[in-house]
Amino acid sequence: DIQMTQSPSTLSASVGDRVTITCRASQSITSWLAWYQQKPGKAPKLLIYKASNLESGVPSRFSGSGSGTEFTLTISSLQPDDFATYYCQQYSSLWTFGQGTKVEIK
Amino acid sequence: QITLKESGPTLVKPTQTLTLTCTFSGFSLSTSEVGVGWIRQPPGKALEWLTLIYWDDDKRYSPSLKSRLTITKDTSKNQVVLTLTNMDPVDTATYYCAHRRGGDYVFDYWGQGTLVTVSS
Numbered sequence: 044d045i046q047m048t049q050s051p052s053t054l055s056a057s058v059g060d061r062v063t064i065t066c067r068a069s070q071s072i073t074s075w076l077a078w079y080q081q082k083p084g085k086a087p088k089l090l091i092y093k094a095s096n097l098e099s100g101v102p103s104r105f106s107g108s109g110s111g112t113e114f115t116l117t118i119s120s121l122q123p124d125d126f127a128t129y130y131c132q133q134y135s136s137l138w139t140f141g142q143g144t145k146v147e148i149k
Numbered sequence: 150q151i152t153l154k155e156s157g158p159t160l161v162k163p164t165q166t167l168t169l170t171c172t173f174s175g176f177s178l179s180t181s182e183v184g185v186g187w188i189r190q191p192p193g194k195a196l197e198w199l200t201l202i203y204w205d206d207d208k209r210y211s212p213s214l215k216s217r218l219t220i221t222k223d224t225s226k227n228q229v230v231l232t233l234t235n236m237d238p239v240d241t242a243t244y245y246c247a248h249r250r251g252g253d254y255v256f257d258y259w260g261q262g263t264l265v266t267v268s269s
Contacts, residue, residue: 044212077255079196086245086259087196093253130196134254137209138186138198 049141066131075135151175153260171246182251189242
């Protein structure tokens with residue numbers, strides 16, 4: 044099984060900050076990685092697919108990078124609507140989610 | 150527009166079998182490379198992928214739950230059914246179904262989720 048490890052688990056930031064979340068795979072997944080945003084009581088929302096492709100309708104302040112085993116999600120300028128939990132997911136071999144990163148207001 | 154909605158019991162007893170139905174619209178599960186998956190999330194915890202069925206009736210299961218899971222589809226009714234046997238309180242979670250997009254294979258549309266509580 045492929046394990047996904049996100050860091051940090053919690054991140055405190057202010058509006059306007061640049062935020063970076065890291066996701067590591069236990070083995071190479073090439074670029075088969077997605078990022079989701081989830082708000083309390085809501086279903087996850089797809090942000091990024093194939094490591095760096097922005098889903099239609101997602102603001103351009105979100106970006107993804109990486110390949111192999113190391114990936115990052117960057118929010119270039121944090122907005123009030125961005126306070127949420129973010130999950131990475133590999134889909135190279137079956138599907139596995141990371142444990143999540145909660146982005147909190149500082 | 151793609152929509153999915155989960156339905157089923159909100160409360161089940163330990164040892165019982167859970168049956169959930171995902172009813173969808175806006176796509177056909179007979180279209181090449183399309184799939185529908187199930188993902189769950191215990192309260193306050195992370196997402197966990199459970200199972201997926203492809204357009205051609207191929208199926209994938211989480212290795213840790215494979216012995217307890219079954220997924221089926223009814224293409225004419227636009228439904229996918231999940232069964233999970235021998236329910237335990239640790240199976241208490243919100244259960245989501247999601248559309249797996251052909252081509253880049255991500256879960257791009259999700260249902261609203263349904264909370265299932267396991268308790269006697």
